[in-house]
Amino acid sequence: MNGEQHQIIQSIETIALSKSEYDALLSQNNTLLSQNANYIIEIEYLKQELSKLKRMIFGQKSERFVPIPGQLSLGLETEVLDKPAPEVETITYTRKKQKQPESSGHGRLPLPAHLPRIEHVIEPDIDTTGAKKIGEEITEILEYAPGKLFVNKYVRPKYALPKEQGIVIGMLPSFPIPRGNAGPGLLSHLIISKYVDHLPFYRQVQMFKRQDVQLAESTLNGWFSASCELLQPLYERLKASVKKASYLMADETPIPVLTKDKPGATHKGYLWVYYAPIERMVLFDYQKGRGRDGPTEFLENYKGILQTDGYEVYKTFERPGITLLACMAHARRKFDEALKNDKERAEHMLALMQKLYAVERKAKEQELSHDDRKILRQKESLPILQEMEQWMKEQLLKVLPKSAIGKAIAYTLSLWPRLIRYIDDGRCEIDNNLVENAIRPVAIGRKNYLFAGSHEGAARAALIYSLMATCKQNNVEPFHWLENTLTLLPDCKQSQLDNLLPNKL
Numbered sequence: 001m002n003g004e005q006h007q008i009i010q011s012i013e014t015i016a017l018s019k020s021e022y023d024a025l026l027s028q029n030n031t032l033l034s035q036n037a038n039y040i041i042e043i044e045y046l047k048q049e050l051s052k053l054k055r056m057i058f059g060q061k062s063e064r065f066v067p068i069p070g071q072l073s074l075g076l077e078t079e080v081l082d083k084p085a086p087e088v089e090t091i092t093y094t095r096k097k098q099k100q101p102e103s104s105g106h107g108r109l110p111l112p113a114h115l116p117r118i119e120h121v122i123e124p125d126i127d128t129t130g131a132k133k134i135g136e137e138i139t140e141i142l143e144y145a146p147g148k149l150f151v152n153k154y155v156r157p158k159y160a161l162p163k164e165q166g167i168v169i170g171m172l173p174s175f176p177i178p179r180g181n182a183g184p185g186l187l188s189h190l191i192i193s194k195y196v197d198h199l200p201f202y203r204q205v206q207m208f209k210r211q212d213v214q215l216a217e218s219t220l221n222g223w224f225s226a227s228c229e230l231l232q233p234l235y236e237r238l239k240a241s242v243k244k245a246s247y248l249m250a251d252e253t254p255i256p257v258l259t260k261d262k263p264g265a266t267h268k269g270y271l272w273v274y275y276a277p278i279e280r281m282v283l284f285d286y287q288k289g290r291g292r293d294g295p296t297e298f299l300e301n302y303k304g305i306l307q308t309d310g311y312e313v314y315k316t317f318e319r320p321g322i323t324l325l326a327c328m329a330h331a332r333r334k335f336d337e338a339l340k341n342d343k344e345r346a347e348h349m350l351a352l353m354q355k356l357y358a359v360e361r362k363a364k365e366q367e368l369s370h371d372d373r374k375i376l377r378q379k380e381s382l383p384i385l386q387e388m389e390q391w392m393k394e395q396l397l398k399v400l401p402k403s404a405i406g407k408a409i410a411y412t413l414s415l416w417p418r419l420i421r422y423i424d425d426g427r428c429e430i431d432n433n434l435v436e437n438a439i440r441p442v443a444i445g446r447k448n449y450l451f452a453g454s455h456e457g458a459a460r461a462a463l464i465y466s467l468m469a470t471c472k473q474n475n476v477e478p479f480h481w482l483e484n485t486l487t488l489l490p491d492c493k494q495s496q497l498d499n500l501l502p503n504k505l
Contacts, residue, residue: 045402051340111140117153122170131159143183174490177226184486187227192479195464198448228460235463237497242283245276246304249435256451257458275435280503282438282469284462307432326418329431334408341404352388370426377423438469471502
């Protein structure tokens with residue numbers, strides 16, 4: 001091989017080596033580009049999660065969308081300022097120990113003497129002419145009227161009948177708590193104060209102290225438990241009525257519960273809420289978890305329309321006899337959260353949804369019947385829905401799947417058949433905000449009483465929330481309804497329980 005041939009071979013080997021290095025560098029570059037794209041997607045995801053967290057902690061809770069062209073931004077950003085740790089000082093003091101009141105012998109303190117007494121004299125039902133009064137039985141019941149405590153004093157004279165016919169005495173009326181000394185008005189006040197006005201029992205005890213009435217928190221808990229036991233048959237009747245409704249909305253909310261198996265921590269129980277919009281009945285059903293067991297048992301024999309959010313558990317109820325509807329408000333919320341991620345696309349979708357709600361407002365203002373509301377929706381809402389579906393299918397291919405706008409579009413399209421079914425039945429609502437409104441008192445209550453003392457306590461809370469929410473939906477004043485119900489229930493027959501439900505008044 002001459003020198004020229006050798007040089008040519010070396011050049012070819014050099015070129016081959018350069019080609020190999022080039023391919024390796026190209027492959028490495030492609031890998032870096034792919035990683036960079038993934039990093040960009042991850043950064044966008046983390047930015048929107050941070051924005052969502054800031055809004056939850058510092059931002060406004062309203063989801064109202066008002067499209068104003070050229071709307072100015074104040075450019076205010078929430079900052080967490082580093083503050084120096086506060087100085088700590090220890091304060092000690094001494095105080096005189098209060099003398100405990102002497103026991104009356106049977107564990108119950110006498111009712112305060114300073115409270116006004118309303119005396120009720122109950123004579124025997126038989127003729128006492130010629131009988132000699134030999135004494136009287138006195139029963140005192142602590143009672144409450146709005147703004148004041150007083151005592152109902154029942155005086156029952158005893159008579160010895162002539163000719164040794166025995167001793168007679170008048171019969172006491174039935175009280176909510178047998179052998180208890182709390183009247184229906186006081187029990188109603190305690191329950192309404194805790195579950196409507198969100199005052200825990202320990203705060204109510206402090207309020208009674210200001211009126212020189214000493215009541216132990218354990219006493220109030222005992223009265224509450226006994227009241228719930230009395231109300232239980234009415235709750236069961238309400239549950240049976242809700243299950244018969246042809247149209248239900250469903251949702252769930254957590255409630256912390258103290259349990260023996262979790263010392264120092266709380267168990268996360270759930271209140272499953274069912275609302276019948278046509279009959280205006282609300283039912284809270286306590287379950288120990290968020291699994292499908294609770295709603296499966298409750299809806300075992302249900303047949304009708306069921307409207308829910310997109311929670312996976314509800315998909316199992318799409319079976320013969322049940323028509324599933326989704327909630328437009330939940331879909332709208334996803335686009336509201338995507339405003340900072342993709343303002344143009346999010347605002348476009350929110351504007352279309354706003355048109356749908358304008359149709360619903362129009363139907364409400366004109367007080368249209370169910371049939372007329374269906375006709376209006378078919379005429380005005382259907383074209384909007386068709387436009388929305390077409391737009392989302394086009395945009396789904398143009399957005400990042402993990403972005404806020406991508407998730408909003410994917411979520412809405414996954415529920416689309418259930419979201420648009422409301423236009424086929426004038427009885428149905430566009431969303432299940434009505435059941436969410438029924439849940440709000442629970443959220444406020446959690447911030448005050450913090451947790452339920454046991455699973456049984458959570459079930460009792462579900463009972464009271466059910467009755468109070470049903471009162472609210474029917475514009476029934478809860479205190480007077482509960483006072484009247486607790487008065488009538490001890491002597492009420494099973495066949496008459498329906499007449500006591502708030503939606504039957």
